[in-house]
Amino acid sequence: MAGPCSPLTRRTVLIGTAAMLSTTSLGAGCATRPPADPRSQPLRDPFTVGVASGDPAADGVVLWTRLAPSPLADDGLGGMPPRPVDVEWELATDEGFRQVEQRGRSVAVPEAGHSVHIELTGLRPGGEYFYRFRAAGHLSPVGRTRTAPAPTTTGSALTMCFASCSQYEHGWFTAYRRLAAEHPDVILHLGDYQYEYATDDYSLPGGNVRHHVGPETETLANYRQRYAQYKTDPDLQAAHAVAPWLVLWDDHELDNNWADEVPENSQTGFRTRRAAAFQAYYENMPLRRSSMPRGIDMQLYRRVQWGGLVTFHLLDTRQYRDDQPCSDQFMSDCPQRPDPTRSITGAEQESWLLDGFRRSQARWNVLGQQVFFSQLDLTPGPGRGFNVDAWDGYVGSRDRIVAGLRNSPVRNAVVLTGDVHSHWAAEIRERFDDPTSTAVGTELVSSSITSGGDGSETRPEMAAVLAENPHIRFFNNRRGYVRTRFTPDELRADFHVVPFVSQPDAAVQTAASFVVPDRDPTLHPA
Numbered sequence: 001m002a003g004p005c006s007p008l009t010r011r012t013v014l015i016g017t018a019a020m021l022s023t024t025s026l027g028a029g030c031a032t033r034p035p036a037d038p039r040s041q042p043l044r045d046p047f048t049v050g051v052a053s054g055d056p057a058a059d060g061v062v063l064w065t066r067l068a069p070s071p072l073a074d075d076g077l078g079g080m081p082p083r084p085v086d087v088e089w090e091l092a093t094d095e096g097f098r099q100v101e102q103r104g105r106s107v108a109v110p111e112a113g114h115s116v117h118i119e120l121t122g123l124r125p126g127g128e129y130f131y132r133f134r135a136a137g138h139l140s141p142v143g144r145t146r147t148a149p150a151p152t153t154t155g156s157a158l159t160m161c162f163a164s165c166s167q168y169e170h171g172w173f174t175a176y177r178r179l180a181a182e183h184p185d186v187i188l189h190l191g192d193y194q195y196e197y198a199t200d201d202y203s204l205p206g207g208n209v210r211h212h213v214g215p216e217t218e219t220l221a222n223y224r225q226r227y228a229q230y231k232t233d234p235d236l237q238a239a240h241a242v243a244p245w246l247v248l249w250d251d252h253e254l255d256n257n258w259a260d261e262v263p264e265n266s267q268t269g270f271r272t273r274r275a276a277a278f279q280a281y282y283e284n285m286p287l288r289r290s291s292m293p294r295g296i297d298m299q300l301y302r303r304v305q306w307g308g309l310v311t312f313h314l315l316d317t318r319q320y321r322d323d324q325p326c327s328d329q330f331m332s333d334c335p336q337r338p339d340p341t342r343s344i345t346g347a348e349q350e351s352w353l354l355d356g357f358r359r360s361q362a363r364w365n366v367l368g369q370q371v372f373f374s375q376l377d378l379t380p381g382p383g384r385g386f387n388v389d390a391w392d393g394y395v396g397s398r399d400r401i402v403a404g405l406r407n408s409p410v411r412n413a414v415v416l417t418g419d420v421h422s423h424w425a426a427e428i429r430e431r432f433d434d435p436t437s438t439a440v441g442t443e444l445v446s447s448s449i450t451s452g453g454d455g456s457e458t459r460p461e462m463a464a465v466l467a468e469n470p471h472i473r474f475f476n477n478r479r480g481y482v483r484t485r486f487t488p489d490e491l492r493a494d495f496h497v498v499p500f501v502s503q504p505d506a507a508v509q510t511a512a513s514f515v516v517p518d519r520d521p522t523l524h525p526a
Contacts, residue, residue: 043136044069046080046114049228050237051133053145053244054286055304056186060121061145061244063089064286065133067114071228072213076221078228080114087116088134091123095130095142108135113224113283125150126307143241146185149307154363154488158306162188162368163481164250164418165448166230167195169208171479171501173235175449178498178508179481180238186306187243190418191250191370192451194230204453209502218273223280231284246304247285248314250370250419253277257389259323261296271296301349303356310486311362313353315369320346324388331378331385340396344371350400357408363518364486365405367415372424373398374415374443374471375432380464390419402430405440412518413441414491416482421448422455423482423495425474425514425523435470439521444493444514446482454500455479457511473523476511491516492526 046067054062067087070079084107093099101123108114116133123129126149133140149156161184166173179187198216200208217223230236251257254277257264261271278293291299298319304312321344325336336342343350357365367373372390379385386392405413405428415428424445431437447455455478462475478497485492494513498506513526 043067043081043085043138044079045138046078046085046135047133047138047140049078049231049284050240051131051140051143052240052286053131053143054247055288055302056146056148056244057121058125058148058150058305058307060119060123061129061147062286062288063091063116063118063120063131063133063143063145065116065140066228066231066284067108067116067135068228071232072225074214074221074225076113076219076224076228077110078114078224080110082110084109085114085135089116089118089131091120091129091131093127093129095144097130097132101129113280115283117287117289119288123147126153126156141237141241145244148305149309151305151308153307154309156307156309158186158310158486159184159483160186160188160486161481161483162190162416162418162444162446163449164190164370164446165192165421165451166236167192167202167448167451168230168233169195169197169200169202169210169212170204170453171209171450172504172506173233173449174501174504174506175235175480175496175498175508176233176239177235178496179483180235180242181508182483184243184483186246187239188246188312188368188416189248190368190416190446191248192252192418192448193247193249194226195252195451196226196255206453209453217277218269220276220279223277224283227280227284245286246312246314246368247287248300248316248368248370249281249318251318253281254318257324257328258318259321260319262323264328301352305362306486308362309488310364310366311356311360313356313365313367315345315353315367316349317344317370320349321394324393326388326393328388330387330389332388333384333386337386337388337393338395340399342394342396344391344394344397350397353401354404354408357404357410360408360410362411363488364412364414364491365410367413369415369417371419372417372443372445374426374428375469376465376472377468378465380461380468387420402428402440406430406438412491412516413521414516415441415443417443417445418448420445421452421477421479423447423474423476423478423480423497423511424472425493425495425512426469427471427473427522429471432471441521442491442516442523444482444484447476447478447480447495447497449481450479450501452479454502474512474514478511480508480511489518
């Protein structure tokens with residue numbers, strides 16, 4: 001029900017208990033209901049971990065925040081009292097909030113880490129909006145978000161940046177700050193948003209730049225504290241506030257190289273740890289309620305439509321995979337590797353993806369996923385060696401996806417990848433061992449934000465490796481992200497790097513640029 005002041009102009013959907021505001025503006029000192037416990041002390045500023053938005057649709061988007069006046073508290077509760085807290089929100093068409101489109105109230109509860117997920121509908125397609133929250137008399141930072149264009153719209157361009165792998169200890173998140181300065185329409189994060197290790201368990205040769213708080217993450221309190229530490233970083237907050245995010249996990253959100261219910265190393269209580277990691281991930285990401293975890297299960301693979309221009313098929317290559325072959329030894333080859341019965345996606349997700357290809361009407365089909373898709377023989381000369389934690393460990397899975405692309409209406413296929421802490425560009429071939437076989441798509445791989453430290457332009461062994469893999473067109477070992485621009489006629493990819501992360505405020509540089517023309521699945525230097 002609308003209050004006596006400004007009425008709602010659009011339909012509003014909230015997660016949790018909702019009621020409409022009876023005041024005109026959060027910035028004008030809106031009144032809140034009395035706290036549940038009048039004896040409780042007033043909260044300090046609870047918006048220490050920033051704001052975010054995600055999963056845009058043509059008529060709506062998800063708004064997110066989490067209340068945490070003491071974000072690094074060991075109990076993972078962020079300094080919040082053990083009671084529900086009212087959170088008010090506003091959405092406007094201008095940054096000054098003179099034209100408020102929607103406003104409402106939700107309740108942040110301790111069982112959800114005092115996180116707030118607001119699912120909005122009734123917005124106009126292709127719109128730019130600004131949002132903010134208020135709780136306990138405190139006002140949050142302002143975030144910018146967008147809705148997707150109408151389903152049939154293909155004319156307008158999409159600027160999308162994608163990134164992965166931000167190990168807090170390995171450096172400053174300058175690349176996030178530079179990414180935010182691009183003012184993209186959408187940001188895609190492909191996993192390893194945070195790392196599970198205790199302080200200095202994953203160290204650079206010269207020592208780490210910063211240090212984790214707390215032990216290795218195993219409990220819900222541990223994971224909540226670790227996300228809070230990452231989210232207090234101002235560069236990451238800037239990237240979250242500038243555009244809606246599409247998020248996926250990889251392994252470090254739970255445990256290095258995990259595969260379904262199999263941890264990297266034998267450990268008791270892994271299912272309990274997995275449930276805790278999933279719960280904390282949902283609490284800290286701008287996801288829809290359809291991704292709310294249920295014990296050790298969480299629906300993360302999904303499609304996001306950007307008008308008729310781009311369909312994003314967002315994959316989960318961790319939760320349903322068979323265990324890695326070859327005893328998960330890096331640079332391995334073994335008879336298990338090409339076994340067609342093994343899967344990195346699981347049968348249900350694979351069927352869902354192939355059905356999406358068959359139904360495709362978009363100009364560009366983008367697979368957002370975690371690990372290297374193209375074949376990559378890492379052993380120069382005689383013999384072969386592969387990273388079996390990637391699609392090279394699941395050759396049957398990859399063959400079926402490549403065949404699905406080739407035998408479907410998909411017009412332009414692009415695979416976007418993270419994980420490997422370096423930039424790559426590749427052409428996806430029907431048969432990777434035959435350089436003359438037909439190209440069915442392209443793969444763009446983003447380097448890390450910080451993981452691996454400063455990096456370098458190249459590595460000594462790479463000339464020989466690239467000679468063994470002629471479908472690989474580009475490699476760079478600096479930290480950074482990839483800026484893409486989709487139009488009806490082409491995809492342009494700019495590989496952006498920073499020269500160092502061991503100190504803050506590095507300038508961004510462009511290491512290489514490629515163009516993929518419409519209906520031409522090959523890479524052209526720009």
